[in-house]
Amino acid sequence: MLQLFGVLVLALTTALLAQLAYNKYEYNRKVKQFGCGELTVAKNGFLGWKGIRAVLHVLKTKKGPAALKERIDAYGRTYVFHIGPAPVISTMEPENIKAMLATQFKDFSLGTRYRSLAPTLGDGIFTLDGHGWTHSRALLRPQFAREQVSRLDSLEAHFQILKMCVDKEMREKGNDPRGFDIQNLFFLFTLDSATEFLFGSSVDSLVDFLDDPSVRTGDHGGVDEAARKGFNNSFNHAQELCALRSRLHTLYWIVGSVVKKEPFERYNKEIKTFVDFFAAKALKARKEKDMSLMDNDQYIFMYELVKETTNPVTLRDQMLNILLAGRDTTASMLSWIYFRLARDPKLYAKLRSAILEDFGTTPEAITFESLKQCDYLRYVLNEALRLYPVVPINGRTATRDTTLPRGGGPDQSQPIFIPKGQTVSYSVYWTHRDPRFWGEDAEEFIPERWDPRNGNIGRGWEYLPFNGGPRICLGQQFALTEVGYVLSRLVQTYETLETCDHKPLPPLYNHALTMCHEEGVWVKMYKGEKA
Incomplete structure (x- = not known):
């Protein structure tokens, strides 16, 4: 035997x-047939076992995309990195990214993304390719028309509760050298604003934080209290597991089938049950022709979407995809802005001066148009997205034998061959920090680099915070408007911002499907000068 x-x-x-x-x-x-140069191959052990170890090590140590620096220094801007037996090409070259996302768009697909994320996000705009993606984009595009992203009235109501939370934290922790975690408040805020935009009813997570039911914004649409309070936790944990599945590429199935099977299934069930409740509510309103809901003066995403589709699964999946974008992108962006501004009081003072000059001290002058015209605010937003892109690493898989423009040969200047089925991972995190495009101070937070008087005009594919090509982010203006509004209102309200985190850079990263600070953003904020 x-x-x-x-x-x-x-x-x-x-x-x-x-x-x-x-x-x-x-x-x-x-x-040789395609006239390409040889790719540099990272030494990852027999059948790529070191690659699997490296992925798990980065997740454990929370180094996030910053961990790629060691490989880039060793192998160059484009190289092959085996994760198990599967070879993954890693690149940060703008020309390669442009080819995959735009000029050779039809040569590439999302690869294993659907199988990695579909248990949580279903058939939505972020998981689908081909006709399904085209249909999803057509379905969602009207919902992000300018007249909708310019609605700021509902944001002000949530901002007032956010301000109450900041004041509560300062009363209770103002004398604590550790301060309070404003990132936590930003994630609660964006969950509240996103659920109101999507469902017409905020989950009121900031109200729960205040522990003051008197400031509740509504009846939560009648959703079960336990489901409402449990949704945020389930959504966070499901995303973390989805992120691990994505990073394992063809070995994605291990997470959710071999390990973490029970919690992954439980999180996904709780998420879908919560959103299904609102999808059913919208379908009922359409069936009963409840015009008080369908034609309400307040714009509600799901009541507009149900005019286009009556498929309950489609409704749920699309709302989950937009909820992911609406909550995580804006919360992460606000958090990184405060992380860097708190470390440089002069930058905060300069931004405050610009905000007060353009908008005064009240919200009335802050509009969709005026936010875009406040130059220094725009510079701060651009710089935060440059250093901390919300989706720092992404990928595509070749649908046929093709090539990419750069990465081959000894100096990596020749085209490279991409066989059908090959996954290519691209890191805009490092493209955004490449000294060739951004100078030797590329890793410093300098909003002034965006001032056209400094010569930085017409950024191309070296700056890609919202993706590019046909799949460019539909909600780009929605996110920038919300972040700009909240940031302006906070700066109007609080004269002084200081950090309570003096650890050296880079920080630890919580890199799930999007990227935020692993340890939170610990600050103190004062309405007047610090006493």
């Missing part, structure tokens, strides 16, 4: 090595 087992192991090993040798031969043949 042992001899038979040994023979089987030897036969399988021989077959595997023969297949690998043949694949290598075919790859080299096509590299």
Whole structure:
């Protein structure tokens, strides 16, 4: 029996090595056929076991995309990195990113993204390719028309509760050298504003934080209290597991099937049950022609969406996809802005001066148009997105044999061959920090670099915070408007901002599907000068 087992192991090993040798031969043949240069290959051990270890190590140590620096220094801006037996090409070259997202768009798909994320997000705009994606985009585009993203009235109501939370934190923790975590408040705020925009009813997570029901914004649309309070936790944990599935590429199935099966299924069920409640409510309103809901003066995403589709699963999945974007992008962006401004009081004072000059001390002058015209505010937003893009690493998979413009040969200036099925990971985090485009101070937070008088005009594919090409983010203006409004109102209200975090950079990253600070953003804020 042992001899038979040994023979089987030897036969399988021989077959595997023969297949690998043949694949290598075919790859080299096509590299020459397409006139491409050789790619640098990272040494990741037999069958890429070191690659799996590296992925798990980054997740454990919370180094996030900053961990790529060691590989970039060792292998260059484009290289092959095996995660298990699967080779992944990693690049930060703008020309390669442009090719995948725009000029060679049809040569690439989302690869394993659907299988990695669909258990949580379903068939939505962020998970689908082809006709499904085209349909989703057509369905959602009207919801982000200018007249909708310019509605700021509902944001002010949530801002007032956010301000109450900041004041509460300062009363209770103002004398504590650790301060309070404003990132936590930003995530609660954006969940509240996003659920009101989507469902017409905020989950009131900031109200729960205040522990003051008297400031509740509504009846939560009748949703069960336990489901309302449990949704945020389930959504966070499901995203973390989805992120791990994505980073394992073709081995995504291990998470949710072999490990973490029960919690992943539980989180997804709780998320979908919560959103299904609102989808059913919208469908009922349409069926009963309840015009008080369908044609309300207040814009509500799901009541507009239900005019276009009556499929309850489609409604749920699209709302989940937009909720992910609406909550996480704005909260992360606000958090990184405060993380950097708190470390440089002069920058905060300069921004406050610009805000007060353009808007005064009240919200009346803050509009969709005026936010875009406040130059220094725009510089701060751009710089935060440059250093801390909300989605720092993304990827595509080749749908046919093709090429990318750069990365081959000794100096990585030649085209590279991309076989069908090959995954290419691209890191805008490092593109945004490349000294070739941003100078030797590329890792410093300098809003003034965006002033056209400094020569930085017409940014191209080296700056890509909202993706590019046909899949460019539909909600870009929505996110910038919300962040600009909240930031302006906070700066109007609080004269002084100081950090309570003096740890050296880079920070620890919570890099799930989006990226925020792992340890929170610990600050103190004063309405007057610090006493």
